[in-house]
Amino acid sequence: DIQMTQSPSTLSASVGDRVTITCRASQSISVWLAWYQQKPGKAPRLLIYKASNLESGVPSRFSGSGSGTEFTLNISSLQPDDFATYYCQQYNSYLITFGGGTKVEIK
Amino acid sequence: EAQLAESGGGLVQPGKSLRLSCAASGFTFSKFWMHWVRQAPGKGLLWVARISSDGKVATYPDSVKGRFTISRDNDKNTVHLQMNSLRAEDTAVYYCARETALTASYFMDVWGKGTTVTVSS
Numbered sequence: 001d002i003q004m005t006q007s008p009s010t011l012s013a014s015v016g017d018r019v020t021i022t023c024r025a026s027q028s029i030s031v032w033l034a035w036y037q038q039k040p041g042k043a044p045r046l047l048i049y050k051a052s053n054l055e056s057g058v059p060s061r062f063s064g065s066g067s068g069t070e071f072t073l074n075i076s077s078l079q080p081d082d083f084a085t086y087y088c089q090q091y092n093s094y095l096i097t098f099g100g101g102t103k104v105e106i107k
Numbered sequence: 108e109a110q111l112a113e114s115g116g117g118l119v120q121p122g123k124s125l126r127l128s129c130a131a132s133g134f135t136f137s138k139f140w141m142h143w144v145r146q147a148p149g150k151g152l153l154w155v156a157r158i159s160s161d162g163k164v165a166t167y168p169d170s171v172k173g174r175f176t177i178s179r180d181n182d183k184n185t186v187h188l189q190m191n192s193l194r195a196e197d198t199a200v201y202y203c204a205r206e207t208a209l210t211a212s213y214f215m216d217v218w219g220k221g222t223t224v225t226v227s228s
């Protein structure tokens with residue numbers, strides 16, 4: 001199975017900060033990566049697919065990049081609604097795997 | 108608006124079985140592959156099953172293969188997860204999710220709110 005490793009596991013930031021979350025794959029997954037946001041007690045929400053494609057309705061302050069084994073999720077200016085946990089997910093293989101998550105906390 | 112609603116969770120003893128259901132609405136259910144994803148308390152997301160749009164193909168990770176079975180009824184717009192020989196480590200919120208319509212892209216664009224399964228004596 002393809003292992004996905006996110007860093008950091010927790011991130012403390014302030015409103016207005018630029019935030020970067022990294023996701024690394026144990027082998028090349030080309031651009032077959034999605035990012036999700038999850039708030040406590042809620043279901044995950046798709047943010048980005050194919051590494052850099054923004055899902056409809058997602059604010060443009062979110063962006064994704066990368067290919068191969070290293071990917072990033074950027075939030076250009078953190079808003080109060082963005083404090084949540086973020087997960088990457090590879091779909092290069094039909095044996096889907098998620099990263100361990102990055103919790104974005106208020107500093 | 109596409110919606111998914113899970114049901115069937117609850118408290119079950121180790122070794123017993125439980126069947127989860129997910130009712131779909133707001134989209135043409137028979138055209139979409141469907142998934143189950145779980146989340147143990149305080150932990151991350153773990154994919155547990157996927158089924159093709161016609162119900163003929165199902166895939167699982169090794170962690171549940173042989174114990175869990177995904178199925179669907181396209182006439183009733185419902186997908187099920189039959190869970191047998193349950194263990195304490197199966198305790199989790201179970202989410203039903205729709206796979207995107209994009210070809211050969213196994214990510215999920217619509218999620219239900221989840222149903223909680225607790226395995227304990």
